[in-house]
Amino acid sequence: MDGPDPARDLPAGPAADLWEPVLRWYDGHARDLPWREPGASAWSVMVSEYMLQQTPVARVLPVHAAWLERWPRPADLAAEPTGEAVRAWGRLGYPRRALRLHAAAVAVTERHGGEVPASYDDLLALPGVGDYTAAAIATFAYGRRHVVLDTNVRRVHARVLAGQAVPAASVTRAERDRAAALLPPDAPTAATWSVAVMELGALVCTARSPDCDACPVAGTCAWRAAGHPAYDGPVRRAQAWDGTDRQCRGRLLAVLRDADAPVHLSRLDAAWPDPLQRARCLEGLLTDGLAVRTSDTTVALP
DNA sequence: AAGACGTGGAC
């Protein structure tokens, strides 16, 4: 391993006991992902962050590659109809993200000269960018120092620091303060720290089957020390799926996505049996801008 | 501030 040890110059103290082993672990175990390559553009990072919202890395990989190949810069996407973004989004899920990414590309082109902004506030103003994504793009594309709180980081912190199997339903003030206090003082190390903790949560401290034997901070983990107590909070209702509007919308949109011309309404009849729900969901897709009417009897991607 | 919003793989 050549190059400087990123943990070497950090101040000593309680935090350093965490930083050092996690940074060292990341150095040897980080996945090679396209948006992490040294030459990766901020646009590549931005596209990956949209696609990775609620979607596993393995399914994002091929779509991300095709996307960057076709639209190497934000302005390239901005010049296309939104329907092209929806079609290229494929089956990643939550297709409104494709619409938002397109709208963000337009905003970047018009307001930022075609360059993905580096500031958290400018990023947060983009459609589809919330606190996590703004912090992630500023951090991973530009090396800025921000608290990056995604589901992986929250789970690792809940376990290692609080001894809880699962973090709270939504980000708490205490959680954010704790993460801020832990953030290394210099920006480059803070950026590496954030991606390292995320990676640890994704590969080792997973939701279903944590591999404590492979964990660099198992020795200081409060959850492990307590004997891995199970989650004891309020019951969380699993998302229903069968027969829901979301399933219906997915079916309808799949028909439009797979067609290369406007689709007759009768084709949608075949995609979902309940006429009332079908009509409601189509109306929703039209309202959301995921579909457009092309005639009295046909619809298409926008 | 819960609930809506897609999809498919893993156990």
Add this chain to the structure above:
DNA sequence: TGTCCAAGTCT
């Protein structure tokens, strides 16, 4: 087989 889960955002 059914449940759980995946780098959240928006309203």
